[in-house]
Amino acid sequence: MIEMWELQGEGDRRYSNFSWRTRMALRHKGLAVQLRPVRLTDKAAIAFSGGTTVPVIRDGDMVVRDSWAIAEYLEQRYPDRPSLFGGPSGQALARFVNDWVDRTVLASAFPAFSWHALALQDDEDRAYFSGLIERLTGQAPDALSGQQPRYLERLARAVDPARATLKRQAFLGGAAPSYADYALFSVYQWGRILGAPDVLAGAAPLKDWFERLLDLHDGHARATPAAW
Amino acid sequence: MIEMWELQGEGDRRYSNFSWRTRMALRHKGLAVQLRPVRLTDKAAIAFSGGTTVPVIRDGDMVVRDSWAIAEYLEQRYPDRPSLFGGPSGQALARFVNDWVDRTVLASAFPAFSWHALALQDDEDRAYFSGLIERLTGQAPDALSGQQPRYLERLARAVDPARATLKRQAFLGGAAPSYADYALFSVYQWGRILGAPDVLAGAAPLKDWFERLLDLHDGHARATPAAW
Numbered sequence: 001m002i003e004m005w006e007l008q009g010e011g012d013r014r015y016s017n018f019s020w021r022t023r024m025a026l027r028h029k030g031l032a033v034q035l036r037p038v039r040l041t042d043k044a045a046i047a048f049s050g051g052t053t054v055p056v057i058r059d060g061d062m063v064v065r066d067s068w069a070i071a072e073y074l075e076q077r078y079p080d081r082p083s084l085f086g087g088p089s090g091q092a093l094a095r096f097v098n099d100w101v102d103r104t105v106l107a108s109a110f111p112a113f114s115w116h117a118l119a120l121q122d123d124e125d126r127a128y129f130s131g132l133i134e135r136l137t138g139q140a141p142d143a144l145s146g147q148q149p150r151y152l153e154r155l156a157r158a159v160d161p162a163r164a165t166l167k168r169q170a171f172l173g174g175a176a177p178s179y180a181d182y183a184l185f186s187v188y189q190w191g192r193i194l195g196a197p198d199v200l201a202g203a204a205p206l207k208d209w210f211e212r213l214l215d216l217h218d219g220h221a222r223a224t225p226a227a228w
Numbered sequence: 229m230i231e232m233w234e235l236q237g238e239g240d241r242r243y244s245n246f247s248w249r250t251r252m253a254l255r256h257k258g259l260a261v262q263l264r265p266v267r268l269t270d271k272a273a274i275a276f277s278g279g280t281t282v283p284v285i286r287d288g289d290m291v292v293r294d295s296w297a298i299a300e301y302l303e304q305r306y307p308d309r310p311s312l313f314g315g316p317s318g319q320a321l322a323r324f325v326n327d328w329v330d331r332t333v334l335a336s337a338f339p340a341f342s343w344h345a346l347a348l349q350d351d352e353d354r355a356y357f358s359g360l361i362e363r364l365t366g367q368a369p370d371a372l373s374g375q376q377p378r379y380l381e382r383l384a385r386a387v388d389p390a391r392a393t394l395k396r397q398a399f400l401g402g403a404a405p406s407y408a409d410y411a412l413f414s415v416y417q418w419g420r421i422l423g424a425p426d427v428l429a430g431a432a433p434l435k436d437w438f439e440r441l442l443d444l445h446d447g448h449a450r451a452t453p454a455a456w
Contacts, residue, residue, distance in 0.1 A: 086317025092393075092402030093321035100328065100389035161328040165320075174320030 001032050005046050005056040008037030009120030013225055017106075017190035020221070021067040021098075022055040024182040027217035029074050029081045040125040068098055071179050084179040097172060097180035101187060108158050109187045112151035115141035116194035152199055159184070159206065166205040170212065177216060185213045185221070195227035229260050233274050233284040236265030237348030241453055245334075245418035248449070249295040249326075250283040252410040255445035257302050257309045261285075268353040296326055299407050312407040325400060325408035329415060336386050337415045340379035343369035344422035380427055387412070387434065394433040398440065405444060413441045413449070423455035 004026065006019035014020075014037065026033045038045040038054065049056040049065045056065040057073075064073045075084050075091070085091035114133050118126050118141055133141050144151075162184060165172060172180045188200060188210055200207040214222040232254065234247035242248075242265065254261045266273040266282065277284040277293040284293040285301075292301045303312050303319070313319035342361050346354050346369055361369050372379075390412060393400060400408045416428060416438055428435040442450040 083317075087315045088402050089311075089314025089318030089404075089406050090321060092397055093318060093325060093400060093406065093408055095397070096325065096389060096393040096400050096408070097321060099392040103389045103392060104332070104386075158332075161324060161331045164327040164331060165324040169320055169323070172321060172324050174316050176317075178317050178321065180321055180324070 001034050002026065003034045003036055003058045005036045005038055005049075005054050007040055007054055009117065009125075010122065011120070011225055012037075013120045013193050015117055015120060015190060015193045016054055017186040018053070018067040019055040020186040020189045021179070021182045022057065022070050024185065024213075024217070024221065025067075025071050025074055025084055025179060026057075027220050028084055028177070028179075028182070029078050031074070031078065031081070040121065041128045068095065086173065086176075086178060090173070090178060094173075094178055094180040094183070098183045101183040104158050105155070105184065105187055108151050108155035109191070111137045111139070111144050112148055112155055113187075113191045113194055113196040115144050116191075116196045120194065148197075152197065155199065156203075163203075163206055166209045171209065177213070181209075181213060185210065189213075189221055189224075189226075192226045192228050193224060198228040201228075229262050230254065231262045231264055231286045233264045233266055233277075233282050235268055235282055237268075237345065237353075238350065239348070239453055240265075241348045241421050243345055243348060243418060243421045244282055245414040246281070246295040247283040248414040248417045249407070249410045250285065250298050252413065252441075252445070252449065253295075253299050253302055253312055253407060254285075255448050256312055256405070256407075256410070257306050259302070259306065259309070268349065269356045296323065314401065314404075314406060318401070318406060322401075322406055322408040322411070326411045329411040332386050333383070333412065333415055336379050336383035337419070339365045339367070339372050340376055340383055341415075341419045341422055341424040343372050344419075344424045348422065376425075380425065383427065384431075391431075391434055394437045399437065405441070409437075409441060413438065417441075417449055417454075420456050421452060421454045426456040429456075 004022060006014055007016040009015050043052050046052070046054060046056050049063055051065045053065070055067055055070060056063065057070055059077070064070045071084055085094050118129060121129055130141055133144070137144060162172065169175070171177045172184065191199065200210050232250060234242055235244040237243050271280050274280070274282060274284050277291055279293045283295055283298060284291065285298055287305070292298050299312055313322050346357060349357055358369055361372070365372060390400065397403070399405045400412065419427065428438050
């Protein structure tokens with residue numbers, strides 16, 4: 001069975017947005033998985049991967065880290081199971097959407113949501129994560145919380161293209177979800193688990209799309225402990 | 229032969245960015261086309277389309293307007309010619325990229341580039357276009373020109389995800405161009421034709437990608453009168 005390492009916070013919150021991309025990809029492929037929760041500062045637990053971040057998977061002798069690399073690995077290794085990409089062009093454009101999520105969407109969502117994760121950390125992890133937030137945003141978590149309305153507004157503007165697309169199709173991938181959907185989904189699922197404001201309440205068609213994602217694969221994403 | 233209506237400015241500049249998407253789509257499909265240039269204010273010339281904007285194509289009895297609708301029409305009508313999308317998932321994600329170009333990239337590129345188009349208009353078109361710019365941006369063209377550095381900086385930030393993707397693949401569509409490439413290409417081709425600053429000079433990998441697009445289909449896009 002495939003093993004997958006992901007972050008674990010207080011109350012068993014599995015909050016890593018990158019890990020959610022991998023969780024959904026594994027479910028999409030119908031692959032059974034043994035989850036291996038790790039604390040943020042427990043880098044020893046994932047040292048075997050050669051990196052310091054989750055997600056990491058082990059599939060037999062294969063160890064793969066980085067959510068995008070894992071998606072490509074799964075597609076290549078399990079070609080007969082439901083495709084994550086729907087062909088080479090779908091895969092190439094899903095990579096673009098993944099990059100768009102990382103560079104445009106998270107540029108607003110990280111400062112807007114990340115400091116909520118502090119409440120899910122024990123003392124050691126909290127100090128570490130606080131330093132990470134400051135390094136990535138140039139601001140202390142307290143300062144960020146005061147600016148949340150501004151970042152939420154930016155986030156809403158950043159996802160405007162997805163809103164336009166989802167008015168005309170059920171998923172970014174069309175009639176069926178693609179890995180591109182999981183990439184964007186992971187950001188909102190992260191906020192939902194962290195207890196950030198429910199930015200999708202009343203925000204159709206994004207809200208309807210998010211609900212469809214929560215329902216997928218027997219409601220896997222809906223079942224995790226979360227605030228909304 | 230398919231007829232295509234597109235904007236024409238002074239010096240025969242064919243500057244409409246939406247029309248460039250259609251031009252490239254027609255070439256991609258290997259379809260011969262008879263171009264029908266129209267002035268910006270000559271709405272009578274395209275009244276038969278039921279709309280007031282180009283591009284418009286006529287293919288036998290079929291009239292189609294709106295660049296995205298034209299791309300979908302061509303793909304469906306000419307399935308045996310090279311695909312613009314590479315399958316349903318590629319088509320769905322290309323729609324997202326098209327929406328991203330319209331809503332995120334043009335939000336910076338329009339205020340940065342559009343006022344350069346005034347120099348390509350005769351008096352009547354210039355007054356009309358000036359009003360259009362003011363209506364769409366809330367600012368007069370003179371005010372916009374003073375803020376160009378700010379909008380160019382925003383544009384560079386907006387296309388950051390494409391820059392990341394194109395470090396790892398030749399086209400947004402992967403090894404071969406997709407309609408998604410033509411959508412983003414159209415923005416830079418528009419700036420190139422209008423005589424806006426060459427924002428891609430030295431901006432690898434976007435510059436290399438743009439050069440590949442200019443070379444496609446026997447250098448069709450490179451051959452048009454342009455400033456860079």
